[in-house]
Amino acid sequence: MTDQPDPLRIDFHLLDRQIVDAAGEPVGKVDDVELTLNPATGRLQVTALLSGQQVLGERIGGRLGGLLAGIARRLHPVEHPPPLRIDLTHVASIGSAVTLTVHRDALPTPPLERWLGDQFIGKIPGAGHAGQ
Amino acid sequence: MKRVFAVTLGILTAIGGFVDIGDLVANSETGARFGMRLAVVVVIGVIGICVYAEMCGRVAAISGRPVFDLVRERLGPKAALANLTGSYLVTLLTLAAEIGGVALAIQLASSVSYLLWVPVAAFAIWVALWRVKFETLERVFGLVGLALVVFVIALIQLQPDWAALAGDATQLSPPDGEDWGTYGFYAVSLFAAAMTPYEVFFFSSGGVEEGWTAKDLLTSRMNVFVGFPLGGVLSLAIMGCAAVVYQPLGVQVDTLAQTALPVGIALGKIGLVVVILGFFAATFGAALETGLSSGYTVAQYFGWQWGKRVAPRQATRFHTVVIISVLLGVALLLTTIDPIQLTEYSLVFSAVVLPLTYLPILVVANDRAYLDDKVNGPLANTLGIIYLVIIVVVAVAAIPLMILTGVGQ
Amino acid sequence: MVTTVGVVVVWAAVVVWSVLPPTPEAYLAEAVSAAQDAVSATGTVLLVGRADLDDQLLPPYTDTALEDAQQAAATAAQDLLAAPVPDADSLVVRLDLVPLLVAASDGITAVATASSEGDRDAVEAALAALVPVRGELDQFVQDNQ
Amino acid sequence: MRASDLIGRPARRPDGTVFGRIADVLADREPDGTWTVYAVLVSNSQRLRLFGYERPEITGPWIIARLASALQGPLDEIPIADIGLPNVI
Numbered sequence: 001m002t003d004q005p006d007p008l009r010i011d012f013h014l015l016d017r018q019i020v021d022a023a024g025e026p027v028g029k030v031d032d033v034e035l036t037l038n039p040a041t042g043r044l045q046v047t048a049l050l051s052g053q054q055v056l057g058e059r060i061g062g063r064l065g066g067l068l069a070g071i072a073r074r075l076h077p078v079e080h081p082p083p084l085r086i087d088l089t090h091v092a093s094i095g096s097a098v099t100l101t102v103h104r105d106a107l108p109t110p111p112l113e114r115w116l117g118d119q120f121i122g123k124i125p126g127a128g129h130a131g132q
Numbered sequence: 133m134k135r136v137f138a139v140t141l142g143i144l145t146a147i148g149g150f151v152d153i154g155d156l157v158a159n160s161e162t163g164a165r166f167g168m169r170l171a172v173v174v175v176i177g178v179i180g181i182c183v184y185a186e187m188c189g190r191v192a193a194i195s196g197r198p199v200f201d202l203v204r205e206r207l208g209p210k211a212a213l214a215n216l217t218g219s220y221l222v223t224l225l226t227l228a229a230e231i232g233g234v235a236l237a238i239q240l241a242s243s244v245s246y247l248l249w250v251p252v253a254a255f256a257i258w259v260a261l262w263r264v265k266f267e268t269l270e271r272v273f274g275l276v277g278l279a280l281v282v283f284v285i286a287l288i289q290l291q292p293d294w295a296a297l298a299g300d301a302t303q304l305s306p307p308d309g310e311d312w313g314t315y316g317f318y319a320v321s322l323f324a325a326a327m328t329p330y331e332v333f334f335f336s337s338g339g340v341e342e343g344w345t346a347k348d349l350l351t352s353r354m355n356v357f358v359g360f361p362l363g364g365v366l367s368l369a370i371m372g373c374a375a376v377v378y379q380p381l382g383v384q385v386d387t388l389a390q391t392a393l394p395v396g397i398a399l400g401k402i403g404l405v406v407v408i409l410g411f412f413a414a415t416f417g418a419a420l421e422t423g424l425s426s427g428y429t430v431a432q433y434f435g436w437q438w439g440k441r442v443a444p445r446q447a448t449r450f451h452t453v454v455i456i457s458v459l460l461g462v463a464l465l466l467t468t469i470d471p472i473q474l475t476e477y478s479l480v481f482s483a484v485v486l487p488l489t490y491l492p493i494l495v496v497a498n499d500r501a502y503l504d505d506k507v508n509g510p511l512a513n514t515l516g517i518i519y520l521v522i523i524v525v526v527a528v529a530a531i532p533l534m535i536l537t538g539v540g541q
Numbered sequence: 542m543v544t545t546v547g548v549v550v551v552w553a554a555v556v557v558w559s560v561l562p563p564t565p566e567a568y569l570a571e572a573v574s575a576a577q578d579a580v581s582a583t584g585t586v587l588l589v590g591r592a593d594l595d596d597q598l599l600p601p602y603t604d605t606a607l608e609d610a611q612q613a614a615a616t617a618a619q620d621l622l623a624a625p626v627p628d629a630d631s632l633v634v635r636l637d638l639v640p641l642l643v644a645a646s647d648g649i650t651a652v653a654t655a656s657s658e659g660d661r662d663a664v665e666a667a668l669a670a671l672v673p674v675r676g677e678l679d680q681f682v683q684d685n686q
Numbered sequence: 687m688r689a690s691d692l693i694g695r696p697a698r699r700p701d702g703t704v705f706g707r708i709a710d711v712l713a714d715r716e717p718d719g720t721w722t723v724y725a726v727l728v729s730n731s732q733r734l735r736l737f738g739y740e741r742p743e744i745t746g747p748w749i750i751a752r753l754a755s756a757l758q759g760p761l762d763e764i765p766i767a768d769i770g771l772p773n774v775i
Contacts, residue, residue, distance in 0.1 A: 007712045
C-alpha cells in the first residue's frame with residue numbers, strides 16, 4: 001500500500017466506502033471489516049474487507065438488517081454463502097474510495113449480478129454492448 | 133475553439149435540461165393564481181440549485197464519488213437506507229410524472245388519450261436508456277428542450293404591462309382571494325421544482341461517468357452558473373405567460389394544454405408546434421434522467437457497478453433497477469391518476485427528502501481528505517449554510533402545508 | 542412501540558375526521574371550489590375557442606384542450622351534486638350553483654361539438670352563450686371567498 | 687471478529703464495566719505492511735456515525751462543526767489494551 005491515512009480510522013476511512021478495482025470499476029461497498037487476534041503477538045489486526053448485502057444486513061442488525069440479509073440469502077444459490085472477502089494485502093490505497101491491486105474479474109462475481117446476467121438482463125438484445 | 137464549442141454546448145444543454153414537468157406545472161399554476169408574486173421563489177430556487185450542483189460537480193470531479201455514494205459514507209448504513217428509501221420513492225414518483233408528461237405532450241399532438249401513449253413512451257424511454265450513449269441523450273434532449281425558449285418570445289409577443297409584472301414580483305404576499313397557506317404551498321412547489329433531488333444525482337453521476345477531473349471544473353461551473361439561471365428564465369417566462377393570459381380571467385391551470393395555450397395565442401400554429409415539441413423533449417429528457425437516477429441511488433448505496441459507460445451485461449443489477457422503476461412508473465400512471473396531480477405530489481415529497489442528500493454533500497465539500505485545496509471557500513459555505521436553513525424550513529413546512537391547503541385547492 | 546401508537550392515533554384521527562358530518566362551512570368551501578373549477582374550465586374554453594376561430598391552434602390540440610375542460614366542468618358539477626347537504630342555507634347554495642355548473646358543462650360541450658364539426662358559426666354562438674355563465678360563476682366565487 | 691462487533695457497541699473495560707460507546711477504531715501500520723489496532727475512540731453519546739469532524743482535515747462550515755461536536759460530546763482515545771474485547775471469533 002502506497003497511499004494510506006494515518007492513523008487508519010476504520011469507521012471513517014473504511015466502512016461504507018466504495019471499493020474499486022485496479023481499473024477504477026466499482027466492486028462493492030466496504031460493508032464490514034474483518035479484525036483478527038494474532039495468536040503470536042496477542043494483538044488485534046485489520047485483515048480483510050467484507051462486502052455484500054448479507055454482511056451489511058448483519059451489521060445493521062435488528063429487523064431491518066435481518067430483512068436485508070434475508071433477501072440476500074434468498075437470492076443466493078448456496079445455503080450459507082461466504083461474504084466477499086478481500087484481504088487487506090490486495091488493497092492498493094485508501095482514499096475517497098478503497099482501490100484494489102487486482103482487477104474485478106479476479107474476484108467472484110456477486111451472485112445476484114451473475115443471476116440477473118444469466119436469467120434476465122443477458123437475455124435482452126443488446127445487453128453486451130455499451131451505448132451507441 | 134473546440135473548448136468554446138464544448139462549453140457553449142454544455143450551457144445550452146443545461147438550459148434545455150433545466151425545465152421538466154415539475155417546472156412546467158408549478159410555474160404555470162402559480163402564474164395563473166399569483167401572477168408574478170412568487171417569482172422570487174424561482175430566483176431563490178435557481179440560486180439554490182447552483183450552490184448545490186456546483187458543490188456536487190466539484191466533489192464528483194475531485195474525489196470521483198457521486199452523491200449517493202457519499203450519502204451512505206457520511207450518514208452510515210441505517211440513516212442512508214432510510215434516505216435511500218425516501219429518495220428512491222420520490223425519484224420514482226418524478227419518473228412517473230415525467231412519463232405522464234411525455235404521454236400528455238403526444239396527446240396534444242395527436243388527440244389520442246395519453247393513457248394509450250404511456251406504455252409506448254415508457255418503452256421508448258427504456259430503449260433509449262438501454263441502447264443510447266449517455267452524452268447523446270443529454271445533448272439531443274437538452275438542445276431540443278431549448279424549444280421552450282418560445283415561452284420567452286410568446287411573453288414578449290403578448291405585450292404585457294412590464295411595469296405591472298415587475299411591480300407584482302416585488303409584492304411578497306398573496307393576492308386578493310388567496311390566503312397565506314396556498315401562497316406557502318405553491319412557494320414550496322416552485323422551490324422544489326427548481327431544486328429537485330434527482331437533478332444532482334444525475335449531474336454528479338454524469339460527472340463521474342464522464343471522468344471529470346479538476347480540469348473540467350470550469351466547464352462544470354459554466355454549465356451550472358450560466359445554464360441553470362438561463363433555465364430559470366424559461367421558468368419565469370412560463371409563469372409570466374400564465375399570469376398575463378389567465379390571471380385576469382380568474383382561470384386556474386391544471387392541464388398541460390393550458391400551459392401551452394398562451395404560446396398558441398401569442399404565436400399561432402408554429403408556436404404551438406414548437407411548444408409541444410419542447411414539452412416532449414423536456415419531459416422525455418427528464419424521464420431519462422429520473423430513470424437513470426433511480427438506478428444510481430440504489431446502485432451507489434450498495435456499491436454496485438452502475439452507469440451507461442459499460443454494457444448492460446456488466447451492470448445487471450443497475451439495469452434491473454432501472455427497468456423495474458420504469459415499469460412501476462407505468463403501473464402508477466395506468467391507475468389513471470392525473471399526471472399533473474402526480475407532479476404536484478412529487479414536488480412536495482422532493483422538498484421533504486432534499487435535506488438528507490444536501491447535508492452530506494455540504495459536509496464532504498469541506499473535507500480536505502476528499503477535496504484537498506478545492507474545499508468550499510467562505511462564499512460557498514455562507515451560501516451553503518443559508519440554503520441548508522431554507523431547505524430544512526421548506527422540508528418541514530411541505531407536508532403540513534399540503535394537508536392544510538388540500539394540495540393547494 | 543411509540544411509532545406504532547403514533548401511527549394508530551393519526552390513522553384514527555383521519556378516519557374520524559373523514560366520517561364526521563359535513564359542516565355548512567365545509568359545504569360552502571366545496572361549492573366555491575366547484576365554482577372555481579367551472580370558472581377555470583369556461584375561461585379556458587373561451588380562450589381556446591377564440592384562438593381556434595382565429596385559426597391559431599391545431600385540431601388535435603384544440604380537441605384535447607376542450608376535452609380537458611369538458612371533463613373538469615362535468616366533475617365539478619358531479620362532485621357538488623354528490624355532496625351531502627348539511628342545512629337549509631347550504632341547500633340554497635346548492636340550488637343557486639348547480640344550474641350554473643350544469644350550464645357551464647353544457648356550454649363547453651356545445652363548443653366542443655361545434656368545433657369538432659368545424660362549424661364556425663356554431664362555435665361563435667356557443668362561446669357567446671358561455672360568457673354570461675362564466676360571469677355568474679365568477680361572481681359566486683367572488684361573493685363567497 | 688468484525689469491526690461492527692466494536693463500533694457502535696458499548697465500550698467495556700477488561701472487567702466488563704461499560705463506560706461509553708465505541709465510535710471508531712484506530713489502526714497503525716506496521717513495518718511489515720499489516721495494520722494493528724492500537725486504540726478506540728469512545729464517546730458518551732448515542733450517535734454512531736461521526737461526521738468526520740474529529741479529524742483535522744475538516745473544520746467547516748463552522749456552525750455544522752460546532753453542532754457536530756456538541757452532539758458528539760468529548761471523544762476519548764483509549765488504548766486497545768484497556769478495552770474488553772467481545773467474545774467472538
